[in-house]
Amino acid sequence: MIDAEGTQPIVGGGGDGIEPTAIEVARGLQRVKENINDENVKKDLQDIISKICHGSVQERSHHILTENIRSFVSNLGSSVHFSLNQTKQIIKTIIVLWSKPSIAKHVMKEVYNEDIGENETDVPKDLENMDEKAIEIYSRALKDGEEEIRNIRLMVLGMFGVGKTSLVNNLIKDFREKNIVPVSTEGIDLHRCQLMENGDWCLDKEHKLAKYISRFNKVTITSVSTLSVRDDSKIKLVQDAPVAGDIPPIQSESRSLETIKESVKEHKEEDIIKKILPLVELQNENTPEPDLTQIPSKTKKSTTVSVWDFAGQTLYYSTHQFFLNKRSIYLVMMDMTKRLDDHVKEDDEESGIWCGLMKDCTYLEVFKFWLNAIHMYSGYQSSVGRLKPSIILVGTRKDEMMGNSEEKEMKKDTFFDDALQKAFGEDSPILTHIHNRKFLVNNLSPQDPVFHELRKEILALAESQEYWGEKSPVRWIPMEQSLDKLRDERKQLLKMEDIHQANKSNAHPLVGDELALFLDIQHRHGNILYFNTNKLKHLIVLAPQWIIQAFKCFITHIPNKNPSNTGAWKDYMNLAILKPEVFNEIMDKSDSTIGDNRVDVINYMEHLDVMAKPLKLEEVKEAGNKAAVHQVEEDKLDAVVHLNTKYLDFHIVPCRLKKPPPPISKFTSPKIKKRTQVVCFVFCEKFMPPSFFHRLVAVCIRTWRISKEGDENQLYNGLAVFDLRSAAYTLTIWYKDHIIYARISYFTKNPMSDIDVTLCQDVRHTLRMSLLNFVGQSVENPRTATAFDEYIQCPFMQESLHNKGMLRVKKFMYENELNCKSCSPRHTVTRAEALNYWFKNRLEQADNDDENLNRPVEDSDLLKASRSVGNEFWMLGIELGLTNERMNELYAECRKDHCTFIYRYMAEWRESENEKATLQRLYRAMNAAQLYSSK
Numbered sequence: 019m020i021d022a023e024g025t026q027p028i029v030g031g032g033g034d035g036i037e038p039t040a041i042e043v044a045r046g047l048q049r050v051k052e053n054i055n056d057e058n059v060k061k062d063l064q065d066i067i068s069k070i071c072h073g074s075v076q077e078r079s080h081h082i083l084t085e086n087i088r089s090f091v092s093n094l095g096s097s098v099h100f101s102l103n104q105t106k107q108i109i110k111t112i113i114v115l116w117s118k119p120s121i122a123k124h125v126m127k128e129v130y131n132e133d134i135g136e137n138e139t140d141v142p143k144d145l146e147n148m149d150e151k152a153i154e155i156y157s158r159a160l161k162d163g164e165e166e167i168r169n170i171r172l173m174v175l176g177m178f179g180v181g182k183t184s185l186v187n188n189l190i191k192d193f194r195e196k197n198i199v200p201v202s203t204e205g206i207d208l209h210r211c212q213l214m215e216n217g218d219w220c221l222d223k224e225h226k227l228a229k230y231i232s233r234f235n236k237v238t239i240t241s242v243s244t245l246s247v248r249d250d251s252k253i254k255l256v257q258d259a260p261v262a263g264d265i266p267p268i269q270s271e272s273r274s275l276e277t278i279k280e281s282v283k284e285h286k287e288e289d290i291i292k293k294i295l296p297l298v299e300l301q302n303e304n305t306p307e308p309d310l311t312q313i314p315s316k317t318k319k320s321t322t323v324s325v326w327d328f329a330g331q332t333l334y335y336s337t338h339q340f341f342l343n344k345r346s347i348y349l350v351m352m353d354m355t356k357r358l359d360d361h362v363k364e365d366d367e368e369s370g371i372w373c374g375l376m377k378d379c380t381y382l383e384v385f386k387f388w389l390n391a392i393h394m395y396s397g398y399q400s401s402v403g404r405l406k407p408s409i410i411l412v413g414t415r416k417d418e419m420m421g422n423s424e425e426k427e428m429k430k431d432t433f434f435d436d437a438l439q440k441a442f443g444e445d446s447p448i449l450t451h452i453h454n455r456k457f458l459v460n461n462l463s464p465q466d467p468v469f470h471e472l473r474k475e476i477l478a479l480a481e482s483q484e485y486w487g488e489k490s491p492v493r494w495i496p497m498e499q500s501l502d503k504l505r506d507e508r509k510q511l512l513k514m515e516d517i518h519q520a521n522k523s524n525a526h527p528l529v530g531d532e533l534a535l536f537l538d539i540q541h542r543h544g545n546i547l548y549f550n551t552n553k554l555k556h557l558i559v560l561a562p563q564w565i566i567q568a569f570k571c572f573i574t575h576i577p578n579k580n581p582s583n584t585g586a587w588k589d590y591m592n593l594a595i596l597k598p599e600v601f602n603e604i605m606d607k608s609d610s611t612i613g614d615n616r617v618d619v620i621n622y623m624e625h626l627d628v629m630a631k632p633l634k635l636e637e638v639k640e641a642g643n644k645a646a647v648h649q650v651e652e653d654k655l656d657a658v659v660h661l662n663t664k665y666l667d668f669h670i671v672p673c674r675l676k677k678p679p680p681p682i683s684k685f686t687s688p689k690i691k692k693r694t695q696v697v698c699f700v701f702c703e704k705f706m707p708p709s710f711f712h713r714l715v716a717v718c719i720r721t722w723r724i725s726k727e728g729d730e731n732q733l734y735n736g737l738a739v740f741d742l743r744s745a746a747y748t749l750t751i752w753y754k755d756h757i758i759y760a761r762i763s764y765f766t767k768n769p770m771s772d773i774d775v776t777l778c779q780d781v782r783h784t785l786r787m788s789l790l791n792f793v794g795q796s797v798e799n800p801r802t803a804t805a806f807d808e809y810i811q812c813p814f815m816q817e818s819l820h821n822k823g824m825l826r827v828k829k830f831m832y833e834n835e836l837n838c839k840s841c842s843p844r845h846t847v848t849r850a851e852a853l854n855y856w857f858k859n860r861l862e863q864a865d866n867d868d869e870n871l872n873r874p875v876e877d878s879d880l881l882k883a884s885r886s887v888g889n890e891f892w893m894l895g896i897e898l899g900l901t902n903e904r905m906n907e908l909y910a911e912c913r914k915d916h917c918t919f920i921y922r923y924m925a926e927w928r929e930s931e932n933e934k935a936t937l938q939r940l941y942r943a944m945n946a947a948q949l950y951s952s953k
């Protein structure tokens with residue numbers, strides 16, 4: 019980067035796995051060092067560089083950077099020792115060292131022969147994908163004290179009536195002892211519990227004080243004003259101290275219970291004490307013999323369990339998916355008295371419409387649906403290492419099975435083996451989620467030791483997960499407590515002002531971005547819903563039930579409709595058009611937590627793509643093309659849409675579209691000359707929740723105008739048509755099973771005028787980004803393969819047939835033509851014939867494939883390539899044949915430095931492929947990987 023004169027760039031690189039830039043920087047600095055004659059200056063520069071490098075690798079506190087730049091500029095820069103140019107270059111170097119810890123490490127080793135070692139950040143794995151700033155805030159927050167998070171998030175899933183609530187009642191002491199008769203669950207029941215020393219689970223509420231104390235018992239505190247507990251019954255009071263982190267640990271004294279109480283009272287004005295005081299007083303009133311001393315031992319493990327008991331009616335299935343994540347342990351339950359091919363009977367006629375489990379589905383289909391959904395939402399091709407099993411299969415109604423205990427166990431095993439085999443065959447990745455040990459229970463026998471065994475197994479599984487024991491800042495505890503308190507007050511939906519209020523009343527409020535990060539992490543952990551978008555960032559959903567109740571309003575039967583709204587109700591029932599009068603009537607008839615927040619309900623339902631407002635005809639100005647409804651881009655999207663378009667005064671609720679399209683081929687294969695090929699988004703594992711299609715329709719509704727035939731919207735169950743460019747074009751999307759199809763048709767009499775390829779690529783971009791958003795994947799987090807792959811249907815098929823003539827787009831990046839296996843007679847399809855509309859840019863790149871590239875790659879090629887790869891960098895590694903596992907290792911070794919990482923995996927590829935590692939092969943792989951980029 020710099021030489022002695024500070025002008026000549028030095029090109030470096032080598033196959034030793036060190037990032038080329040690091041080599042350059044080290045060489046440049048070495049030369050600078052050698053050219054300094056004055057030993058004092060040499061030492062001062064070393065001092066500055068060393069502080070920067072240590073700061074970069076270890077503390078990352080910003081004042082180190084600013085202090086040292088200031089020191090360099092005022093003491094060394096632009097002096098007799100360094101020219102202006104050199105001064106600038108050294109400042110640049112300092113910034114590189116600061117922003118790239120891997121380079122800082124290398125430079126210290128090479129130039130000053132000092133090994134500054136690894137910095138093991140304690141930032142949770144899944145946060146490593148967040149931006150530098152967030153990681154810095156988190157790391158800084160940890161410095162004031164940290165606690166290990168040991169929370170089991172247990173999701174209990176299965177068909178209605180299988181025995182989920184009964185099982186939950188048997189697992190939780192308080193319910194078991196009360197002998198509660200289960201009632202059918204609505205939405206989700208959420209129980210927060212503590213793990214007791216004997217392995218039982220008790221409800222959290224009764225032991226709030228214990229929980230609070232025991233959490234502090236576990237933490238390592240360096241400098242917060244707070245209360246902590248030592249041993250089982252002794253409490254230390256820590257004096258108030260600034261939170262900045264520069265103060266050494268404060269001495270403490272152990273006290274008896276009496277003194278504790280006194281101290282607590284003395285400090286009663288402190289926020290934390292304020293929270294504890296009523297509990298201490300309560301203890302006094304209710305329990306003459308204070309059992310405070312026992313509480314910590316009871317809950318010594320300070321492991322919490324949040325049990326989510328999901329409603330089994332298929333009506334709810336589509337909303338449940340918002341709550342499944344990879345930080346959960348799942349119990350998937352099956353009734354052992356049913357056969358896999360028995361049909362599920364449900365009374366509710368609306369059931370299943372939205373989630374695609376149509377009426378009359380079998381138990382096997384329900385089983386498959388749940389496991390597929392868990393797989394899709396909880397770590398599909400996990401970005402962080404290997405998947406660990408997280409699903410325990412549980413059979414119920416053991417008492418109603420025939421045979422002795424042993425025979426019943428065998429039947430249970432056979433049942434599940436059979437179900438897994440029938441649902442997924444032998445080598446589906448879904449099988450890796452499933453825990454070996456399966457359980458069989460009789461829920462009518464609550465004292466059966468099997469429930470204890472099950473709790474033990476759940477704990478063991480949780481302990482083996484990557485997220486177990488992650489560090490969390492102790493100074494976030496009061497805010498978490500505040501959320502808990504609001505939950506106890508039965509608050510479901512909060513405004514940001516409420517959060518600020520709660521935050522302010524804490525002794526050390528979280529400031530600025532730290533509060534936003536706290537909320538974001540709470541959202542990622544599934545404790546709250548918080549979407550940082552323009553319309554929703556002022557809201558926090560505390561209780562998941564709220565969102566489910568809101569959703570339910572729009573799909574269930576509403577009794578006693580207002581006769582004066584008859585016409586509007588007809589539109590809603592038949593055409594899924596939700597007019598304000600119907601919306602208001604639904605809201606008026608809902609629970610007040612929903613009805614009173616109707617504007618927010620609309621905003622959430624729009625955000626979750628349950629409904630969408632269509633565009634007004636005369637205002638459409640192609641706003642939609644750019645409008646990839648990707649969560650991160652949403653703010654931008656809002657701006658685009660609002661500038662250019664107006665919406666009609668009603669919503670469409672796509673999941674209510676029931677009418678099947680008239681002969682489907684009329685739409686999918688119009689008899690006109692100018693039509694694109696059919697592009698297909700094919701979901702891996704042959705599973706796609708149909709809600710994805712409905713959500714995609716919602717995105718299209720607010721992006722393009724709905725096509726009409728006469729007065730009728732061309733919106734059907736499973737198919738929708740939209741006008742593009744003032745109806746010169748139409749876009750038709752439809753789906754079947756796990757494939758979504760799209761085709762554009764162009765209406766013109768001008769034989770010279772061809773379909774606009776930019777339009778096609780923009781439309782594909784919008785569809786693709788939306789689908790990525792639905793599966794929770796984003797281009798900002800490219801370390802996962804996409805859950806779907808793109809295909810083109812054979813362009814020579816006159817009529818588009820489901821799953822026929824499918825040609826994988828990626829294959830065209832390596833080959834010039836592919837065989838169509840569906841048409842008769844057999845024929846091939848060339849790259850140009852397949853890709854000329856939807857993938858025009860990729861086509862050009864792929865065609866640009868000259869023979870001169872057919873030579874072995876050299877260092878300089880790898881170096882150049884490593885700098886040009888964008889957010890498709892992960893997929894490029896996969897294209898070059900590296901495994902996700904190896905990529906994860908390398909990524910960690912390179913400390914997430916993209917350039918080094920790419921260079922290193924390319925070097926590995928070259929080593930393993932020898933002479934086959936040609937520049938041509940590299941370019942083809944780069945081109946294939948680009949199919950996954952955001953462009």
Ligand SMILES: Nc1nc2c(ncn2[C@@H]2O[C@H](COP(=O)(O)OP(=O)(O)OP(=O)(O)O)[C@@H](O)[C@H]2O)c(=O)[nH]1
Pocket residue numbers: 176177178179180181182183184185200201202203204328329330331414415416417418459460461462
């Ligand atoms: N004989 C027998 N009955 C059971 C068993 N488990 C549950 N039941 C009964 O089945 C009925 C439904 O049980 P729930 O626990 O409410 O089932 P659920 O899966 O929570 O149902 P939803 O909340 O509607 O999804 C109740 O009457 C239970 O007593 C079992 O193992 N054996």
